[in-house]
Structure formats: structure tokens, C-alpha cells
Amino acid sequence: MAAHYLSVEQVEMTFETKGATTNVLHEINLSVQRGEYISIIGHSGCGKSTLLNIIAGLTESTSGAVILDGKEVNAPGPDRSVVFQNHSLLPWLTVYENVSLAVNKTFARSKSKAERHEWILKNLDMVGMSHALDKRPAEISGGMKQRVGIARALSMEPKVLLLDEPFGALDALTRAHLQEEVMRIQDELGNTVIMITHDVDEAVLLSDRIVMLTNGPSARIGEILDIDLPRPRNRIELADDPNYNRYRQEVLRFLYEKQRKVENLAERRGKTAPASATKKVRA
Numbered sequence: 001m002a003a004h005y006l007s008v009e010q011v012e013m014t015f016e017t018k019g020a021t022t023n024v025l026h027e028i029n030l031s032v033q034r035g036e037y038i039s040i041i042g043h044s045g046c047g048k049s050t051l052l053n054i055i056a057g058l059t060e061s062t063s064g065a066v067i068l069d070g071k072e073v074n075a076p077g078p079d080r081s082v083v084f085q086n087h088s089l090l091p092w093l094t095v096y097e098n099v100s101l102a103v104n105k106t107f108a109r110s111k112s113k114a115e116r117h118e119w120i121l122k123n124l125d126m127v128g129m130s131h132a133l134d135k136r137p138a139e140i141s142g143g144m145k146q147r148v149g150i151a152r153a154l155s156m157e158p159k160v161l162l163l164d165e166p167f168g169a170l171d172a173l174t175r176a177h178l179q180e181e182v183m184r185i186q187d188e189l190g191n192t193v194i195m196i197t198h199d200v201d202e203a204v205l206l207s208d209r210i211v212m213l214t215n216g217p218s219a220r221i222g223e224i225l226d227i228d229l230p231r232p233r234n235r236i237e238l239a240d241d242p243n244y245n246r247y248r249q250e251v252l253r254f255l256y257e258k259q260r261k262v263e264n265l266a267e268r269r270g271k272t273a274p275a276s277a278t279k280k281v282r283a
Helices: 048-056 095-107 113-126 142-155 172-189 200-206 242-269
Strands: 006-017 020-032 037-041 063-068 080-084 160-164 192-197 209-213 221-226
Touching: 006 048, 020 048, 020 221, 037 048, 037 200, 048 080, 048 160, 048 192, 080 142, 095 113, 095 142, 113 142, 142 172, 172 200, 192 200, 200 242, 209 242, 221 242
Parallel strands: 037 192, 037 209, 080 160, 160 192
Antiparallel strands: 006 020, 006 063, 209 221
């Protein structure tokens, strides 16, 4: 078996708040192969984004380690690009300039100016944004902004592409279009992708494996579901696929069981379940 490309090893995360210690993540262990598409799903407040930030090097874990391609992750780096739900584009720069900023920083020494220019154009063309090079973020739609954010992330040639609910703020039609784009790009480039999502259908459609976190505090990996569906995938064809629907039901079962556990505990204590645990997942 090939060596793991990315390993999350015994990661723990605690926060100090008002004199109390809250354990957010407990004994997180996850191995990812090169080219895999992994989705992490769970109820709000369980620590999904915290885990992604640890992998990105944006947050330091309390203990444990993240190993990427044989090297420990200790800080942010161009080998891990992040696309957030908020596109995070610089509003005073054009579409071209936003991607150029990342490319020039990453490849200042390894690519000539002409090569960097062609690379920027190639990545914007890949996400269908060649027509808007001179537009500023305020002049394009939310879906287009996310396309630019994806182009910027891919332009750095990361070893791992990290997606933190990248389609969560978009309308259903735009979300579906971007899911199709991400599938096409991943099939073409073979990127290693880790995505946070609340959307069960999105997780099953895009993923090779779905990592399901238990509710916090002290969230851990409850189950990992292998998605054995052929690629390239077509959402229309999969709608009637019994395996697709079986995977979907497996994820929903896990999430609803965890939710019911929280509600039962709250009932025994005579309290309502925490708001962070009751946010509905998108089924």
C-alpha cells in the first residue's frame, strides 16, 4: 500500500475560555491518499473548521501532528490552499490581480513574468472566468467570486486543496454548477481535496470518503464512509442509483442519531439542546 500522503495524528484541540478549558477535538486520526477527495461533515460547533484550520497551518493544535508529504505542518504554506465560504478576494483588485497576487508570491523565482501571466490566464480559464479579467469583486456575482477564489487556490499548485463550506452561501443552482466545476477540475488534475460541508448530497456526490464527526465538545471521528461510485459522476444519473441513496441514508442516519443523543441528554437535564447542535444539515 502506498504511504499516506497526508496524516492527521492524535490531534487534540482545547481552548481556554473564562477560566475553563473546553476540549474541541479529541484523538483525531485520519490518513489521506494522494488524489483523494475527502468530505468532513457534522453538526455545527463540532470542530470541523477548527480541524481544517489545523491542517492548513492556520491554527496550532494543542497536541498531535499533521504530516503532509513527509513533512510536519507547523505554519501556513503554499502547499495548502484554502477556499472559504467567504471568497476573501481583495475588493480593490481585479479578478486577474487577485489571482496574480498568489501566483507572483508563489512562483516569483521559479517562473518568468510571461510564464506567470500565462499561468494566471490558464487557471482563470479553467473556472470559466476568462471573460472577467478586469472586473472587480463588486462587479461579479457570488458564484463568480467563488470561481475566482478556486482559481487563486489552484494557481498555487497546492499539494492539498482545503475547502471550508465553499458553496454554503450560494443559491441552489449556482451551488450545483460549482459542484460540477469542482468535479471536472478534480477529475482533470487529480487534486487532493479536503472539504467541510453541511450538505449530505454534496458530500456523497463529490467525495471518495466522508468523515463524520461526533457532536462536541470533545468531538472525534465517529465513522468514515467509503463512497464507491464510478467517476466521472453525473448527478442526474446518480439520483436513481441505489448505492448513491444508500450512502446518503448512511450519513443521515449518523447525523440524526448524534442529534437525537444531544436532545435526549438535554431532556434528561431539563434543558433545551444547544443551538450549535441543532442546526439542520442540508439533506
